[in-house]
Amino acid sequence: MTIQTNCINKTQYPMVTVNLKKLYHNAKITVDNCKKSSIKIAGIIKGCNGIAEVGRTMLDAGCIQLGTSRIDQIIDLKNSGMTDTEFLLVRIPMISEAEEVAMYADLSLESEISVIKAINKACSKFKKRHGVILMADLGDLREGFWNKHELTKAAIYIENELENIDLKGVGTNLGCYGSIKPNTKKMEELSDIAQIVESKIGRKLEIISGGATSSYPLVLNGTMPCRINHLRIGEGILLSYDLKEIWGLDMNSMYQDVFTLKAEVIEVKEKPTHPVGEIFIDCFGRKPQYEDLGVRKRALVAMGKLDFALDDKIFPRTCGVRVIGSSSDHCIVDIEDCSENIAVGDILEFDLSYPSLMYLTGNRYVNIRTI
Template identity: 50%
Template sequence: MLENTLINDIHIKSIEEQEGFPSLEVNLKKVYENTKYVVDLCENQGISVAGVVKVVHAMPQVVSEMDKAGCKYLATSRINQVIAMRKQGVEKPIMLIRIPMHSEIKQLVEYADISLNSEIETLKKINEECKNQNKEHKVILMMDLGDLREGVVDQEEFLNLALYVEKELNNLRLYGIGTNLGCYGSVKPTEDNLGKLCDVAEKIESLIGRELDVISGGATSSLTLIWDGKIPSKINNLRIGEGILVAKDLDDFWKYDMSMLHQDSFILKAQIVEVKDKPSHPIGEIFIDAFGNTPTYED
């Protein structure tokens, strides 16, 4: 049974419990089934899944279901969640899926196995901390394919960065390369832009004389290419959170049939405290609201 806990003033509880509002009911069986479906779908294409748990604050019960259902990695963008998962006894590789701040590097090396990176100065600091802790840390270098989130834009700069990590930073392992799409810049994952990532991966492999472990082709939005049969064969990893836990984006925005996945694994409940008929426009002189803004209202 899921423990009744409180996160950001919301009670997190199992479907059997009834007390405390607002409450978020979590159906762990449905989380497991969604994870298993997505993992199997990806594995049939030779793609591993990093199960992203940031949206659920790395809740141990949800992490456990995603772990049991076959995620190869467990991933989050929050260093405190990385630490929590490790202290909870997670044995699978834990991935920090955003560039670490310099203030986090000591904890990153201590608790995380893999991190996404694009800045040479940050990589140098991670390498130095690995030396201090007598550890090796795996890095996935991020390439910006147009979404303008993290990543190196220029291909030559990216190749040089990969070579530098491989040849000069002895405490780091160049584990792979990756990209983010469908995020800040709303850029759609396509066979073409992910194909460019694969081309760069092949160039890096030629330069370093070995295969990269991971070519990470994005997040939930990249699942569309699997269903369309268009994902490049060299892509061997996706970082999936929403597509497992909620499974609404591809249905609502991409118009894919997601009926094979549960969309009610999480149900937010609250009690109504007032029911009144009121005008649709505020009455009185308009100035600012509680947030310092001056909204406009249509009657």
Template identity: 50%
Template sequence: MDEIAREYPLIECNLTKLGHNAREIVSRCAARGISVTGVIKGFNGDPRVAAVFRDCGVDGLATSRTEQIAACRAAGIPGPYMLVRIPMPGEAADVVSLADSTLASEMPTVRLLDAECARQNKRLGILLMADLGDLREGFWDKGELVEAAAETEALSNVDLLGVGVNLGCYGAVVPTPENLGALAEVARSVEARIGRSLALVSGGATTSLPLVLDGTMPARINHLRVGEGILQGKDLSDLFGLDMSFLHLDVFTIKAEVLEVKRKPSRPVGRIFVDAYGYTPEFPERGVRRRALAGIGKLDFAYCDMLKPREKGISVLGASSDHLILDAEDYPGELKPGDVLEFDARYAAALFATGSRYVRFVCTR
């Protein structure tokens, strides 16, 4: 609580702990015959952090934003690089010039990429996506996917790498042996159609790691796209109930400076309507309590429930755009303006904080 001379708010990434986590996840996947592409978007593609991913055994790097690939290439971080958002047609030139492979689910876009590859005299790998229920990107009709694979195979300037799926990011669908087994069946159908084996059968992202850890991943799955599971093992512990004690769960630390400490009622006084975001919050009656404001807000981390104070006796009540409101009634020590509080950050909070221009991003070892 004595560190008040630095510029706040900040988010701190411990690169030594991150490297340990990356090696652990890569080794456990490798033991199941699964390669890992490290997804760097969870820290907004910062080259300092991406370099640790690349040094710790991932087969390549992936992100959803071509700008992040450009920044990492400019910093000399070796690829290969995979684009894990299906491309916008308007960014075809950037995708071909910057990425080595991309997810895809629309044949007009694949044809556009093929033509752009010809113009740039480059090749681009294509991972065709199947939608197995999460209802984000991907072919819903698996027969259509098989025919798209056959067409992609016949194109002159792109290479069909394999098939993949995303589960959990939108529809909250849990990866299971059954739905990933369905992806393996799609891969077999594609292979029968094109007459060769696929290099990649990409079984999703961090939410698929539980199947690796408990030994239930279908054997045909040989690739995962993992970011959160390396950065935030705490999410797998808290949300999936997994024993993640082999990982550091505190790679990221958010620090914010206290602005105000006062005793106030626990419920607003007056007619309650909506807050700054159009919601009507609920305020349980707990009497007059010690409260604190910290200089960080939803603009920086988006989700209050993704922050957990490390100091005992402090809890998050809510936030506005620029203020974090805390209950400090049970904090055993003195709390005053200028004190610095530390928070564990779940994936979404770290994602927003590392991308905020108002939050310093500090790397330590």
């Protein structure tokens, strides 16, 4: 038996809305601030999983490139009509995707000469050229050459031996794995590496890429060395949450509500705050601890860890609403102290941080809408 269903035109929750005017404002301020220090910006869109409208808005605001960590996102954006955009692949490419990188990405961050050789070979096949930025590991212990002599050797090899590869520059990444704070000393170390490479290849490098959003405070406080001329900024434009909450910077000129998570209430009840019975493990194999605050009013919201992953990375906008936990598909919020009368069917709004934005926009069950 075939069951037929009528297509109902309705709003689907959970939903993430993107305010493009506010996004443009954030991007323009960031671009203008960096321009004062002769720094150009690659707008990084991996945090929102490559939403095309976000990328276009960053370009309109003055970003010179778009960057993401997944070649599939670049392919999708190219196929959507963004054929004239310069795309930077910000994760070291897999050697197995060398042909896709050669065909679709204009530049990539690199740390393995075998991968660069494979891209060079693919470029020959497709009659393409590809730019590379050699990454130096300055202590964060993620990607990059640890031995600076090896980086210099790689630069000389690329410059002289690989006919389809353009050595665009050197770069680094800090703060993403080892939690190493970008500072003037680290940026000067990168500048020194650039100078050594330039002396060996006999020309100036086009790009000295000083990192991501975590390096942007050096621009704002005027301590970025003059040789740094490129940053890869995503979170600082998309949310500006980290710069305010972690770095303690005054971000009143920036919008922190470019992205809004909206989700529907599916139950409102008064219940105990401590589970009743023998506590074992939750659905994720953990044994949580609970504080007994007596019976309180709470609401179930139709979203869960499948959507946003981390309970402490979504922030209710309604005063008096507090996230107290979640399972795969349910989020539990305390509403006892909320002055508003929250009922089943109401839509609650949440601010986001980088992790929750990343998970939500990559989830096919979450509706993405630009406004």
